[in-house]
Amino acid sequence: xxxxxGAHEAxxxxxxxxxxxxxxxxxxxxFIGSECMxxxxxxxxxxxxxxxxxxxxxxxxxxxxxxxxVFKPILNIPVTSASTFVLLMSSLFMVLALAAVxxxxxxxxxxxxxxxxxxxxxxxxxxxxxxxxxxxxxxSFVHEGLTIRTNLFGTTFFTLxxxxxxxxxxxxxxxxxxFFIDLKRGLEPRDAILVDLCALYWHFVDVxxxxxxTLVYLIQ
Numbered sequence: 431x432x433x434x435x436g437a438h439e440a441x442x443x444x445x446x447x448x449x450x451x452x453x454x455x456x457x458x459x460x461f462i463g464s465e466c467m468x469x470x471x472x473x474x475x476x477x478x479x480x481x482x483x484x485x486x487x488x489x490x491x492x493x494x495x496x497x498x499x500v501f502k503p504i505l506n507i508p509v510t511s512a513s514t515f516v517l518l519m520s521s522l523f524m525v526l527a528l529a530a531v532x533x534x535x536x537x538x539x540x541x542x543x544x545x546x547x548x549x550x551x552x553x554x555x556x557x558x559x560x561x562x563x564x565x566x567x568x569x570s571f572v573h574e575g576l577t578i579r580t581n582l583f584g585t586t587f588f589t590l591x592x593x594x595x596x597x598x599x600x601x602x603x604x605x606x607x608x609f610f611i612d613l614k615r616g617l618e619p620r621d622a623i624l625v626d627l628c629a630l631y632w633h634f635v636d637v638x639x640x641x642x643x644t645l646v647y648l649i650q
Contacts, residue, residue, distance in 0.1 A: 452623055454623060454627055455623070455627065458627045458630050458631060459630070462630065462631070465597075465638075468593070469594070469638050469641075472586075472589060472593060473590065473641065473642065473645060475586055475589075476586040476587070476646065477645065479586050480583075480586075483581035483584075484581070485580065485581045487501040487503075487504040487571075487574060487575055487576045487580070487581075487584075488501070488503065488504065488581075488583060489504055489505045489583055489587070489646070489647075489650075490503050490505060491503055501574070501575065502574075504574060505646075505647055506567065506570070507647055507648075509563065510563070510567065510647050512563065514639065514640075514643050516559050517556065517557070517560045517598075518636060518640075519556055520552075520560070520632070520636070521633055521636045523549050523553040524549070524553045524632050524633065525629070527549035527550045527552075528622065528625045528626060528629050530543065530544050530545060530546035530549055531546045531618070531619065531621060531622045532622045533619070534546065534617070535619075546612055546617050546625070547609060547612045550605055550609040550612060551609050553605050553632065554606050554609060557598050557601055557605065558602055560598060561595060561598055561599060564591065564595050587646065590642060590646070591642065591646070594635070594638060594642060597635050597638075598635055601628070601635055604628050604631065605632070608624065608625060611624075
């Protein structure tokens with residue numbers, strides 16, 4: 431009877447819906463769906479106004495102003511490629527963090543591979559490095575004459591990438607909160623849903639960046 435009661439209590443605490451999924455997972459999927467519409471509108475706006483700037487600097491083309499001032503192409507592909515690689519690696523770290531929590535105490539998950547603290551912190555650090563790259567990029571663009579008010583490219587670029595950077599920052603804070611929970615009491619397999627929710631959000635942010643990087647930086 432005690433076992434049955436414990437199982438019933440555990441079932442209640444998982445908050446399953448009629449879909450068989452935890453209601454928190456349904457909520458994060460609904461949130462991600464709304465975020466898809468947000469980024470869809472931002473990306474569409476960028477594409478609609480792409481190539482319509484009448485003043486420089488421009489993303490891929492050199493431009494000479496009526497006063498004879500020469501602007502080189504503003505985008506630095508190698509630097510952004512490096513930051514993209516860091517962000518993509520963070521998705522791998524996130525997968526390892528979730529696996530470490532789900533399999534804590536099991537054979538094969540000893541040492542570094544089973545350290546959820548290490549992988550959560552590694553994911554957060556990778557996200558922070560991506561944000562540092564973005565801050566460097568934004569600062570260099572401003573120094574070269576491109577701001578959010580300079581031209582249509584500047585407005586759509588800073589809005590799109592700035593919103594994405596904000597989402598990465600939120601993800602880093604979420605990861606650090608999980609890291610400190612893990613430090614304080616330890617994350618057990620029963621807590622895997624907490625890491626899973628963060629992982630879904632983080633992978634979404636990474637996928638969005640792949641789309642942005644391709645459309646903004648790679649396609650001229």
